[in-house]
Amino acid sequence: MSGLPMTSHDKMDKTAAPMLASNAPKTNAAMETQSAANGGKKRRKRNRKICICVTLLIILLIFITLLVLALTLFKPKRPITTVDSISIERLRASIDAVNLKVILNLTLHVDLTLKNPNRVGFSFGSSSALLNYGGQLIGEAPFPASQIEPEKTLPMSVTIGEKISHWIYVKDMNII
Numbered sequence: 414m415s416g417l418p419m420t421s422h423d424k425m426d427k428t429a430a431p432m433l434a435s436n437a438p439k440t441n442a443a444m445e446t447q448s449a450a451n452g453g454k455k456r457r458k459r460n461r462k463i464c465i466c467v468t469l470l471i472i473l474l475i476f477i478t479l480l481v482l483a484l485t486l487f488k489p490k491r492p493i494t495t496v497d498s499i500s501i502e503r504l505r506a507s508i509d510a511v512n513l514k515v516i517l518n519l520t521l522h523v524d525l526t527l528k529n530p531n532r533v534g535f536s537f538g539s540s541s542a543l544l545n546y547g548g549q550l551i552g553e554a555p556f557p558a559s560q561i562e563p564e565k566t567l568p569m570s571v572t573i574g575e576k577i578s579h580w581i582y583v584k585d586m587n588i589i
Contacts, residue, residue, distance in 0.1 A: 486532060492561065493528040502572070520574040521552070527569060529561040536560040542571045 503520040523542065529535065537559060544552030552573040561567045 489533075490530045492535075493530060495526050495528070497524045497526055497568075499523050503574075518574075520572060523554075523571045523573065525569050525571065526566050527561060528566045529563060532563050534560065534562045534565075542573065544573050 500522045501519055502522050503518070505516075505518045507516045508514070509516055521544065539558045540556045542554045542556060543550055544554075554571045554573040556569065556571065559567060
């Protein structure tokens with residue numbers, strides 16, 4: 414063939430041969446592999462989007478549930494203080510006729526309970542019980558720091574000893 418001149422028919426065969434090889438019909442296995450690769454990528458993207466949406470929805474539902482619980486069930490309430498009994502342990506009284514005063518020394522023993530209505534326990538620091546008479550503070554007793562479990566009651570006992578003579582005048586006792 415090297416010595417013979419090329420005819421137009423031979424030229425067509427040579428140029429057509431490479432075109433035919435690239436455009437040759439593909440086998441079923443090749444077509445399935447190509448469609449699976451393209452379809453697999455699309456399917457993975459769709460599955461990833463679905464997974465992200467479901468995860469975000471679950472996180473949103475958990476957040477809403479915790480918010481509702483925090484605003485209703487776990488809403489903090491003040492502890493309830495109840496005085497169970499008060500007793501006078503020592504009482505000494507005398508009258509100062511010159512200054513028109515009653516000198517009164519007394520010691521009060523108070524039993525009280527502190528109830529925690531919350532579903533969560535709490536602790537409190539040192540505090541004090543105050544005794545008021547006529548709108549003025551006349552006695553104070555310290556409370557130690559403590560802790561109260563959820564929905565429990567803590568019994569407490571306080572002793573207040575005070576000389577209250579400078580707060581009570583004879584006119585308060587309706588003697589005059």
